[in-house]
Amino acid sequence: MSAASPVIERGTAASRIAGCGVAIIILLLALAPQFLSAGAVDRMTALFIYVILAAMWNALAGFGGLVSVGQQVFFGLGAYFAIRLANAGLNPFVSLFVSAVIVGAVSWPISLFMLRLRNGEFAIGMWVIAALTHLLVNLDRLIQGETGTSLISLNVYDASTRRLTIYWLALASMTALLAVLFGLLRGSTGAAIRAIRDNEDAAASIGVRVTGTKRLLFVLAAFGIGVAGALWLATSITFQPKTYFSVQWTAYMIFIVLVGGIGTFEGAILGALIFFLIETWFGGTGVWYLIGLGATALIFSLLLPRGLWGTLEERFGWRLLSVGYRVRLPVNASDTTGGTASPAQVTTSREKA
């Protein structure tokens, strides 16, 4: 009998089924407005935006090790540029996406600067950027300070067309951004990203392009959050700088990702669903709702830092949308199914391809 060599696999049977499941879910979601009320369509749009926000923040913090409390800057800018472009005569729906591209472009010079900061300094440095950007946007005469303005040109479409278009745009954006992120994290860039998160110096020493990789992630996250901000503007029409540049958005992202499971692809989605339900049920309780969110984030970071999905994944070895690798060591050759052997998982380290 030959020595059993470890089996390296990218996913499990469950993850292949999950892949098909995701496709079916997206298809169903695309058809859903046929059966949903107008209010429900709006709520679903909000859910898609939360998923985008969470996935982008998770990509930055969970995979890149870059915790930012200033991501609202890109959310606000996404909305602001959309207003500006629409005001300049561009079709409002087109301007939503052109705006996000501009946000991505703006984040590039910011990254040159901020990515040299570490940990808490990066976190709060981004907050300063957000505060400054908020003040500068207020100076724009079109915005009229804190009074704000609206995306008036969207009013040429009737309410139901508008609602449906935004729903599909949000769904398509979410799907595309998640797909890009998934592809990125699964490929060699993903391995580099996780290597940097785990030990930046060690990663650099084995030839990972630390700064370039971080920058890619930073710009992607800025773009994604810019899309989310622009979509939010499209659903709510009004633009008040105070609401868009509020640190609350980052608080939501942190809550979602901490509860769902930081650093897991599925966690951000699960967290967004939970947040969505909590908001639906308790959003009306106002300040207690916010206290609850803060306290939950606090408790999770203390007691369950891997979040719900991270904990489940660890306990049961679940992999649905796996971006890493796992190594299974067969206990003996006859037991090939490996049903009883608890698989040793290696998801974080891999030599660069």
Add this chain to the structure above:
Amino acid sequence: MTNQIVQGILLGGYYALIACGLSFMFSVMRIINLAHGSLAVLSAFALWLLASRFHIPPFLGLAIVLPLMAVIGWALQRFLLERSARGGALLPILTTFGLAIVIDNVLFEQFGADTRSLAPFIGNLSYDSWEWPGSLYVGKLAVIIFVAAVVLLGGLQLFLTRTGLGRSIRATSEDPDTAGLVGVDVRRANAIAAAIAMVTVGLAGAFLGMRATFDPYAGATQLLFAFEAAVIGGAGSLWGTLIGGIVLALAQTLGAKVHPQGFLIGGHVAFLIVLFIRLYTSGLGLRGLLRFSTGKVP
């Protein structure tokens, strides 16, 4: 113009006061406490409550609030920071951010959205001023705050360099493991450092309430001021924090002169310029933007 510069320098004393706790905690525990500003506002509300409900003047109220802040600091370190610091460098950011949200919203729930001030409770101190040569009018309160900042920074420096406890805190900040090996109780040193930091935060909160108004969500702005002053002050010593505070205040004064809404913008821009210069002159990848050398013997 001279008048504004003098006012700016005095305001810098307040920023130094709120910044020194942040950079002190960062130096010792390598943690940036995102609830820093919210805790200062908490202290201001505690003093306001004592003054308005129990008629205890704010300066007397400090005798109650400061020990309370020390206990909060100790508990914060023991129950939150110590635990979350074990999970890596990122977790304390999230923990303290969650804490900040809880504090802000609990304050909002208790006290509502109204802006408050401690000024009505300190008599004529809030508007009295001295006339200095050259027909300069400087507020008594502003001078008191500045002097308090200087005394506090000097006292902290002396404490760190001249006392056994200060030495053990410094040792912990240099290398906690080695400090533990040579018999320093690292947990105790950290908890005491956190308690001291919170006392400075409590004092800063008191002065915030006396010189201006505050509301439950004022904590974020104070945190940003503290961070900016600490970073501008740089890695020199505690006195650097004072310089940082003064530079921040002068930049804000200048900003306000350029544009009516330029006060905050001026401060943020000055911060970014200093950051830019420091990034491109040091080239060390900035491991410790905030860290001052506590090991410096004067």
